[in-house]
Amino acid sequence: MRVSHIFGKTLREIPSEADNISHQLLLRTTMIHQEAAGVYTYLPLAWRVLHKIEQIIRKELDTLGAQELMMPALQPFEVWERTGRYLSFGKSLFTLKDRRDRKLCLGPTHEEIITELVHYNLKSYRDLPLLLYQLQIKFRDEPRPRGGLLRAREFTMMDLYSFDRDAEGLDANYHQMIQAYQNIFERCGVSTMMVEADSGAIGGKDSHEFMVITASGEDEILYCSCCSYAANVERAQGIKSPIHHQEPLPLEEVSTPGIKTIEDLAAYLQIPKSQTLKAVFYSADDEIVFVVIRGDLEVNEVKLKNLLKCSELRLAEDTEVEKKGLVAGSASPVKITGIRIIADDSVTQETNLVAGANKPDYHLKNVNYPRDFQVDIITDVATAKVGQGCPRCHSELNSIRGIEVGHIFKLGTIFTEKLGVSFLDQEGRQSLPLMGCYGIGISRLLAAAIEQSHDEKGIIWTMPISPYQVYLCALGLEDNKVVTVAEELYACLMKEGVEILFDDRFESAGVKFNDADLLGIPLRLTISPRALKSQSVELKWRTEKESHLIPLSEATQVIVRDLTQRQDLSPGRPSPARDYEQERFQRGQVQ
RNA sequence: CGGGGUGUGGCGCAGGGGGAGCGCGCAUGGUUUGGGACCAUGAGGUCGGAGGUUCAAAUCCUCUCACCCCGACCA
DSSP states (O other): OBGGGOSSOOOSSOOTTOOSHHHHHHHHTTSEEEEETTEEEEOHHHHHHHHHHHHHHHHHHHHTTOEEOOOOSEEEHHHHHHHTHHHHHGGGSEEEEOTTOOEEEEOSOOHHHHHHHHHHHOOBGGGOSEEEEEEEEEEOOOSSOBTGGGBOSEEEEEEEEEEESSHHHHHHHHHHHHHHHHHHHHHHTOOEEEEEOOOGGGOOSOEEEEEEEOTTOSEEEEEESSSSOEEETTTOOOBOOOSSOOOOOOOEEEEOTTOOSHHHHHHHHTOOGGGBEEEEEEEETTEEEEEEEETTSOBOHHHHHHHHTOSOEEEOOHHHHHHTTOOTTSOOSTTOOSSEEEEEHHHHHOOSEEEEOSSTTEEEEEEOTTTTOOOSEEEOOBOOOTTSBOTTTOOBEEEEEEEEEEEEEEEETHHHHHTTOOEEOTTSOEEOOEEEEEEEEHHHHHHHHHHHSEETTEEOOOGGGOSOSEEEEEOOTTSHHHHHHHHHHHHHHHHTTOOEEEEOOSOOHHHHHHHHHHHTOSEEEEEOHHHHHTTEEEEEETTOSOOEEEEGGGHHHHHHHHHHHHHSOOTTOOOHHHHTTHHHHHHHSOO
16 A cells, blocks of 8 residues: 555644544554544554454464354334343433334343343254354443544444353353463554452353553552453452551540541541441342441442442432431441441451440441441441452552453353243253353453553554555655665565555655654664665664664565564563563463 | 544645635746756636525534544454
8 A cells, every 4th residue: 555545644743632642643653533422433454454364363262163253233212121121221322213113222232132132043952152243333431532543333243142051061162261361462453451250230140351561541450460360340349458456445436527528537536547437328129228338448339230239320319318317427336226227247357446425416426237227238348458358368569450352151041031032951951041142342352452552653563463564665765766665665565565655655764764654664674775775675663763874675575574473472572561561471472 | 332533626635704816737938857846827616515694604503414533343
C-alpha cells in the first residue's frame, strides 16, 4: 500500500475529546472515527489489526477443535425474559421494536442464543464436549462509554461457549481455554496477567479475567509478591490480622461533640482508625442492611452484593437510616434490633473498639464482639488492600492496574436448566450439559495493546498484530535512482508476501519519519541518495534507537529473514513496554 | 442518574451586541528535502439546534441536543 493512497491522514494535534493514550493515538493515526458516544468506525489500518488479532484467535481455537459459527446480533427479547437476564442487564440492554411491535434487542452477549441453538442440535452424550465460538459485534448501552475503544457501546468480541457432559469435562475445557488464552495474548505480543474475578450475577463458581497490565487500566489487581495469587480487587481477599489485641475492658461512653466521620473520631480521640468500628448502611433491593467493619477498611460492594444475592445495592440515604431509628454518624450495632447486621470479620476479631453510641455526639469505648453486640452474618466484605497478607501464603499483597481483555466463566447448568437443554447420557438418562463461556474483547485488546506499547512518538506495534510489517521511506524522490530503487524494493518485498507501506509522498524526511513512528510499524526502511552512495538500504526497528545499513543486493533476503524471525515472538524480544513487570506476568500466568 | 466542562472550517484554538478570525492541514505555482521547510495565491464555516430580546445576536436570555471528564454504574 502506498502511503499517498491510504484512506485517512495522520493528525499533528491531538483531538481534544481524547485524554487517553490509546484513544489519542487511534485518532491521530485516523485508525478510528467516532460516530457517537462509544460508537466508532474502524478505518483500514485498524481493520487490518483487528483481522490479525482475529486470525490469531481462530488459529488457536481451531486447534482445540472449536467450531466457528455466527449468531445474530439482533435477538428476540423473549429469550432474555425466559432466562430473566433482561433484569440483570437492565438498561445496558439495547432494545427495539419491529414493525409488528415485537420486542427485539441487540445482543450484548450470546448465552441465550447459543443455548437455544444447542437445544435443537444436542441429543446424545456422544455430541459432547462441544466448543462453539464466534467473532461478533456486541452492543451494550454502557452508563458511561469512555477511553475510545476501551469502553465502547458497540465493540467486537470473540465469545466461545463450551458444553460438557460433567464437571470433569468442564474443568478440562476450562483449563484448556486458559492455556489457549495465554497463547493468544502471547502471540499478539501483549503481556497479560490472569486474575481471579468476580463472576457477578451470572453466577458460577470459577471465573478468571485476563488483564493487560498498564498504569492506565480501569481495574485494580492485588497480587502476591511470593506465590501466584492474583485477583481483581472486586474479589481479592487480604488477611486482616487483629492489630490491637488486648484484654476486653469495660464499656465506656465518651462525649464526642460534632464527630461524625471515622477520620474525625480517630483524630479527636487520638487513636488509629483501625481501633474504630465503622457502620455503613446499604439499601439492598429496598431492605436496609447494617454493615459493620473496622474503621480503616472499606466495604467491598461486590462482595456484599454477592452475599445478599440482591440485584440492586446502593448506599442508604440518611432519611432511610433515620427511619430505622439509627443515628448516622454515631451508629453502632450495640443494642440494635430490627435490622439485618452484617459484620466483616475484621470487627469480630478486634478488641476494645470505639463505636457509635446510637445517640448524637457520643461514642462507646471498648466495644467487643460478642460481649456487646450480636450480628446476623460474619464474613469477609472488606476491600482488600496493599500490605495485607496473601490469603494463600500470607506474604504481602501488592497492587497493579490492568485492562480486562478476557473473561472466562464456569457457568454450570444455569442456562441449560433455564432453557431446558438436556442430552441422553450413557445410561440413557436425561442429563443437563455443563456450560462455560469465554470472551475476548477484540477491539479493546487493540486499544490495550497500544496502552501497553507506545512512546512519546506514537504506537509501537508488535509484529504479529501490526497493520503492516514494513514502512518504506523514500527520501529525495526527484532523484530518479531513489525512485527506481524504492519501487523495485517495494515490488520485491510484496512479491515475497511482506506487508509493506511505501511512503511515496513528496514530503520532507521529518514528516515521513514522524509518521512512521506515529503509525508504529515495526521495521522502517529508508532509501535515500545518501545510502545509495554505498549501495545500501537503511534499516531501523521501531523498538531500537539506532539504524543500520545493509547492502542493497541482499536487502530482500535479509529483510524477509529478519521479519520471519520476529513474526513469532520469542520471550526475550526487546519491547520497552513489555519489559516492565515481565517476571510478574510469568508468575501471574497461573498453571 | 449526580457533579464539572466543551460545542466557531478537517484538527487545535481566539473572539464575546454592528466586519467570522488565527495556527495546522487542504488546493495551485515556485523554491526546498535526513526528524513535522519556505514564499505566493486560493478553497473551505447556517458560530450544535430551536425560540426569544434588540434597529442589529457567534456574542444577551430561555429551552434543547450532542460530546468529554469525575463519580454512581458497568454478566
